[in-house]
Amino acid sequence: MAADTALATGKQIIEWLAAAKKTLVTAESCTGGSVAATLTDIPGASAAFYGGYVTYANAAKSRMIDVQPRLIRDFGAVSNQVARAMADGARNTARADYAVAVTGIAGPDGGTEKKPVGLVYVAVSSELATVVIEHRFGDLGREGVRQASVAAALDLVLQVITSDTTNR
Template identity: 55%
Template sequence: MLDNETLALAKKVNDRLILAGHIMVTAESCTGGLIAGAITSVSGSSAMLYGGFVTYSNRAKTAMIDVPEALIDTHGAVSEEVARAMAEGALKRAGVDLAVAVTGIAGPGGGSDEKPIGLVHFGVATKERTLHRKDLFGDGGRDWVRQMTVRVALEMVLDAYAP
């Protein structure tokens, strides 16, 4: 599933975090661990990857990375608020330098007018700040939405460590 562009991004993430001497963690819902999988496709990634939380269900988000149930109830699992809370919770739980989180609707079902298939919210948290990004990839198929999500997540990590 990993194409050359995604693998190249993963290598850049590995190199940049190793150079900075920083460790990251992932908190993944719609990608089910694919971001961590992309990173670990690069030799030496154990020097910069703590691991990942696959928080596919709402219960896992709450139990594993402390996303408040009330936040999910109020805004829905696929929201800016939950993406930010996922990143911040993973950062705190892992005690690392950076966390990237994704929550979205990959399809083919689960979409609505308000939250269509292909909607993904991203969060990147460091000790200093939490960034958010929202993308609507469209209904290009489940695998395509997930692949695009991995790419954007890796790009956000690179942006957080721009020289």
């Protein structure tokens, strides 16, 4: 059921962006490209979807989308600061109008008391601002956390693009 909702949200995003002649790029870690896969499941997505970066390793975040290594060192790959840098870096590298980034701990391992399994940061970057939302989904199982993250990412993209008054 969650996949159907994510697909419906993705369809709204693609339709809105195509009508506004805007583009979206993804930067994904814990979702491993699932946000991009959901968007490319939509016929006509190429009118608005630029592409995506799967920056699973910390070095990939730095080399592919210019996340400063000190941010990862100081705050951890799963942090508000790194999610923001991923979104901004992807948008700037791709020269897209919008970027969505996801970084988190899907499990079953990797969680700590401070950063438990199910902790996910979603960020959306535009020329106006970058919005970062922290989610604590809990231990839904690896696939459950990933699906919840995809849905949260697409929901935030839709909120940001439809509230962007520069495109109306």
